[in-house]
Amino acid sequence: MANPSLLILAGDGIGPEVMTEVKKIITWFGTKRGVHFDVTEDLVGGCAYDKHGTPLHDDTMARAMQVDAVLLGAVGGPAYDNLDFSVKPERGLLRLRKEMDLFSNLRPAQCFDALADFSSLKKDIISGLDIMIVRELTSGVYFGEPRGIFPDNEGGRVGVNTQRYTTNEIRRVARSAFELAKRRGNKVCSMEKANVMESGILWREEVQWVHDHEYPEVELSHMYADNGAMQLVRWPKQFDVIVTDNLFGDILSDCAAMLTGSLGMLPSASLGAVQANGRPKALYEPVHGSAPDIAGQGKANPIACILSFAMALRYSFDMGDDAARVEKAVETVLANGARTADLMDKDGGTPISTTQMGDAILAAL
């Protein structure tokens, strides 16, 4: 059988730095465990724009369609802030999501015990938190037509975007949420604004349909997204799996990530349909951004990117035990007190570098 294939798109800012640490772990799997990945690398985001005038070259897109999984660092930075909408670094990421049809975005919001003090929240509210947000990623207002900026009829302009969800789009992401819940706490909470949006009504009805017809054994509740934001702050442990649309998911998952105090630590997986080889189309990336303010200084925390690779092991390569091993190594080094700059108090001693953190995790594997 061919080796599993990986396309690495390190991207901008701290992306390349954190990815360097992941590559060490990939090498470790080859040397120590006999699992060889065929790795290719390419550009995405600002660096792709600099070279090709587009944030995602067609050749890169084609390669992403062929590999078993894509691992992405981060895109964007102030140098690109004034670019046209159509060539902004983010468009590269959105094109990957859309063309690979990665409809199910898994965002664990997990509080690492050793880091609970970093949360803004009181310890009893946040410690031990482990929820999974499933965000629809290929539809909704991110992609709906018509869209654009047009002249209005008052001599000004009008900005238009369209929220649009179909039965199938809702059902397939709902299924992935119910599947995850079955392997976790068996509870799904679906969030929308069915009180003010018809697309929210359809969302609620279709999620309920999937529940009633296919997953009656999973506990399902519905919540308005504004209340969802409040409940996440009030008592996040009430949730197990949350399923929501692209835009609400963007905001609620970032909110949940920040609650944990472990923002620099959180990975994500974006999964599409299962293919003939039994693997879903998949892209893995840290939740954090390109952090241009610390790029190139060896300060970045590689853990979110390393944990994204662990998610790849679990969801793309059926290597759940190896994924757990990587996760365990991360926990061990944290418990031993290893801290990059983002994980330190103002008066907390000397932080270790990106490389040192990567090496420590490698040694703990």
Place this chain on the structure above:
Amino acid sequence: MANPSLLILAGDGIGPEVMTEVKKIITWFGTKRGVHFDVTEDLVGGCAYDKHGTPLHDDTMARAMQVDAVLLGAVGGPAYDNLDFSVKPERGLLRLRKEMDLFSNLRPAQCFDALADFSSLKKDIISGLDIMIVRELTSGVYFGEPRGIFPDNEGGRVGVNTQRYTTNEIRRVARSAFELAKRRGNKVCSMEKANVMESGILWREEVQWVHDHEYPEVELSHMYADNGAMQLVRWPKQFDVIVTDNLFGDILSDCAAMLTGSLGMLPSASLGAVQANGRPKALYEPVHGSAPDIAGQGKANPIACILSFAMALRYSFDMGDDAARVEKAVETVLANGARTADLMDKDGGTPISTTQMGDAILAAL
């Protein structure tokens, strides 16, 4: 000169109970301060639907257009959950907002010192918090056309809503945010998703335009709404005034309200254009909902509704000193230890009733 006129729409659930306490304060202003309000009362929401088959009767709407200010309790409840979208209790509220053209929704997120312990957040992060969220309230995805649920071309359905903002809609709400900032910390942060939505690009450009042409002396920053949610959790005190659209405002203001630990305490004002008499069209309402689970039990906290009336004194009747007097009375009773059930720890003694809280505030005036 005619007395100032008020339309009271107590609505559903705990609405009528909390409004009873406000009416005592209105009476107090007549007796003790010689300020007589002409008060009329009417139905909105579920109770209006029960009587008229619509959540807002045309006569009520007409009256709302004539008075100086509307004071609303809360709408909705489980009895109405399965109603058609078009007659849901919320539609009454949305019709009021739209026809009165109340484009600027002021939501203070303030942490009451005596209640800082109720926040999920650590005390140093939340105590003393005082920010103002200005939410656009008459446009965006709440009202944009086309909207609805239609057959799709896969044998299923498609739910559609339209986000739509014009130059004028953005500029007028931006102005109200800058005006508020001038009387506060002189800082505005505008939130959108200009990285993925053209309506967000227009939002950013028009807010910037109003700043550059009319309020260059106010500090303006822009933030993506997902980052905004994170920053609200991380360090909310970085903000003074936040201005954002209808949907983001709904979620972010609820999130901010819950952060304070004072959710049951928070008022809101919804303001429209200034009229010939110098007063803006205006509706005041507590941020909390109808709380059907505790309705009719004398447990509700009337403070948010009382503080909404204080906002009416300030923004509709130019009675800033009297508003401050009401606010001071609330602070005094809290400092003295008066607590309704929502403000108690599990093991915190016996709560006082809605009526007792109202009377205590009255006595402290």
